[in-house]
Amino acid sequence: MKDVVEIVYHPSPSMERLYLELTNRCNLSCEMCYRQNWQEPLGDMSTEVLSSIANELAGFPDLKEVILGGIGEPTIADNFRQAVELFAPRYEVTVTTNGTTLDDRLIEFLISRGVARIVLSVDSTDVQAFAAIRHQNVQGLLESTRHIAERRVMGKPEIVWEFVAMKSTLPFLKETVRQATQLGVNRIFVSHILPMRQEMMAETLYHPALSPETEKTFQEGFLLGLAKGMDVILPQSQLRTDRHCRFVETQSAVVRWDGQVSPCYRFLHSYPEYVFGRRKQIEAHSFGSLREQSLLGIWTSPEFMNYRYKVITGGYPSCTDCEFVNGCDIVARTDMDCLGNAPSCGDCLWARGITVCP
DSSP states (O other): OOOOOOOOOOOOOOOOEEEEOOBSOOSOOOTTSGGGGOOOOOOBOOHHHHHHHHHHGGGOTTOOEEEEOSSSOGGGSTTHHHHHHHHTTTSEEEEEEOSTTOOHHHHHHHHHTTOOEEEEEOSOSSHHHHHHHHSSOHHHHHHHHHHHHHHOBTTBSEEEEEEEEOTTTGGGHHHHHHHHHHHTOOEEEEEEOOOSSGGGGGGOSSSSOOOHHHHHHHHHHHHHHHHTTOEEEOOOOSOOSOOOOHHHHTTEEEEOTTSBEESSSTTSSOEEEEETTEEEEEOOOOSOBTTTSOHHHHHTSHHHHHHHHHHHTTOSOOGGGOTTGGGOSGGGBSSOOTTOOSSOOTTOTTTTTSSOOO
16 A cells, blocks of 8 residues: 655744735836736736735734835835835835836935835946946936935945846946945845847847856956955856745745735736747736735635645756756646646746846
8 A cells, every 4th residue: 555645734824025016017118027028907006905915914923024026116106105104114124126216205215214125126337238228327226326325224224236137238247246336235136137028038148058258257246246245146057956936935925916916926927938948928826816815814725835835845847957848838838837736837947046036
């Protein structure tokens, strides 16, 4: 008789981090963004949903951080200031922003409310390179960084820069690191691009393989930051056996602007991505809606708990290095994998550390 293994879940309010997408609207149209290749309705999180979240969080004793981010630009949401007021007194609040709206009044508001960190998208400090990607002038963002550093109180807020490494931005990595050290930035996260459009595949540095020149530039940027006392977090550039989901391992959930609860940013919306040159359709996946269920009820649902268990124990396929990947129809979508898991995380480059999110 064969052994029978039964998995028993013990529901608990174990959430430690909560990501809130206050809006999926944005004031920019960046070249590498999800928004370049999707068709979804636009909107802001309602006051009712936001208030219900704030009221429920007392029931999650392990909750430490609330991240105001998502795919949209949170600072243009109608309820952005309300969200900061609701969560900053009780939790570490991180604001992820493209930085273009950070005028003196908004910076003063964020500092006065004790926001823990501000994450800014700075893919290059070169004026022309930045403009080609984000269609904005980088000088305003650099000045905003300076103002935050000069006004912060007892080291708060921490300043984080995000740098998307592409063929067009890599030549400016070292100069970006150098300027960051001068402006008071605490750390830079360097992430490889995950193409959302076929033409962006030409910008990848890791596919088909990382060149010695790219590796050298990464190391030079890292050492420059180290010498100046600033962390430069580099991405992985090749497939490794280990897979780590930052969202699951930090006991996180993501609430979309319309109240749908997803496990991570990757499943927040539907869009195509190109994984090592293969087109993959990402389908938004929700474990429930806050318009119909409580956050605790969704978090402790058997479906969400089973998903987290499978991810954290590695109980899902490794599609990216599977010998059958080029002849597999299942791998073209994320609805389900070959083991019956839904949604499918088998091709996730975030779990590989190739794509990095703070």
